[in-house]
Amino acid sequence: xxxxxxxxxxxxxxxxxxxxxxxxxxxxxxxxxxxxxxxxxxxxxxxxxxxxxxxxxxxxxxxxxxxxxxxxxxxxxxxxxxxxxxxxxxxxxxxxxxxxxxxxxxxxxxxxxxxxxxxxxxxxxxxxxxxxxxxxxxxxxxxxxxxxxxxxxxxxxxxxxxxxxxxxxxxxxxxxxxxxxxxxxxxxxxxxxxxxxxxxxxxxxxxxxxxxxxxxxxxxxxxxxxxxxxxxxxxxxxxxxxxxxxxxxxxxxxxxxxxxxxxxxxxxxxxxxxxxxxxxxxxxxxxxxxxxxx
Numbered sequence: 407x408x409x410x411x412x413x414x415x416x417x418x419x420x421x422x423x424x425x426x427x428x429x430x431x432x433x434x435x436x437x438x439x440x441x442x443x444x445x446x447x448x449x450x451x452x453x454x455x456x457x458x459x460x461x462x463x464x465x466x467x468x469x470x471x472x473x474x475x476x477x478x479x480x481x482x483x484x485x486x487x488x489x490x491x492x493x494x495x496x497x498x499x500x501x502x503x504x505x506x507x508x509x510x511x512x513x514x515x516x517x518x519x520x521x522x523x524x525x526x527x528x529x530x531x532x533x534x535x536x537x538x539x540x541x542x543x544x545x546x547x548x549x550x551x552x553x554x555x556x557x558x559x560x561x562x563x564x565x566x567x568x569x570x571x572x573x574x575x576x577x578x579x580x581x582x583x584x585x586x587x588x589x590x591x592x593x594x595x596x597x598x599x600x601x602x603x604x605x606x607x608x609x610x611x612x613x614x615x616x617x618x619x620x621x622x623x624x625x626x627x628x629x630x631x632x633x634x635x636x637x638x639x640x641x642x643x644x645x646x647x648x649x650x651x652x653x654x655x656x657x658x659x660x661x662x663x664x665x666x667x668x669x670x671x672x673x674x675x676x677x678x679x680x681x682x683x684x685x686x687x688x689x690x691x692x693x694x695x696x697x698x699x700x
Contacts, residue, residue, distance in 0.1 A: 410439070430500075434507045435506045475584050500609050526565065548599050
């Protein structure tokens with residue numbers, strides 16, 4: 407049994423998915439499974455994957471489901487993964503040739519059930535690190551502390567122990583397709599730290615149809631999912647008051663977008679939420695103005 411599953415959620419990305427496949431074929435270690443979660447694609451994704459399975463170059467598992475959004479695809483992946491470790495490589499991303507080998511060697515040397523996994527680096531396709539490198543003097547940290555204590559910026563790649571990622575499934579809201587993926591990471595942060603590996607294990611290209619480039623639209627279309635996420639962020643025991651106040655502002659805005667009149671009584675921190683109302687109204691107006699449709 408391989409030690410690692412590389413899972414890829416995809417939705418109508420048949421035009422770019424072959425790049426990810428080619429990068430996995432070039433890996434110096436084949437000790438992994440590629441799990442593709444097809445989140446309701448209507449393009450040629452299924453035919454592409456069937457062709458790759460027939461080639462026999464990689465161990466590929468393919469699962470199609472009705473569209474549930476990125477977080478719904480992650481839920482399915484975590485239910486299906488049966489290896490010790492897993493890492494998400496998005497459909498528009500790819501792995502350097504030695505990424506799998508580096509992950510496995512690092513885990514075999516330093517990994518244990520005392521940590522939740524590994525934090526590695528993302529780069530742009532030209533090799534530039536996204537944001538800042540990981541702190542050299544720190545051996546392990548939580549995802550939250552990485553950004554809010556150590557001052558690291560930019561997307562990073564997270565390799566998790568699978569038994570932990572099965573916990574804290576993302577909720578699904580009717581007619582919505584988005585919940586912040588960091589919800590699960592911060593829940594796991596309350597129990598474990600992650601090992602730091604200052605190596606590039608994913609190359610990222612932010613495409614126009616990606617979720618990152620459409621965040622304001624996601625915000626407008628998925629207010630219940632965003633409200634849930636902000637409420638959970640306000641509950642974090644290790645977060646400071648300023649962080650929680652920012653979450654309260656977003657919670658107010660999302661509650662207004664979802665026409666939730668009970669948002670004060672449902673808030674984990676009602677007094678802080680009440681103080682955030684003026685700022686939340688301003689954010690609500692900004693989001694509506696930027697996502698106005700003709």
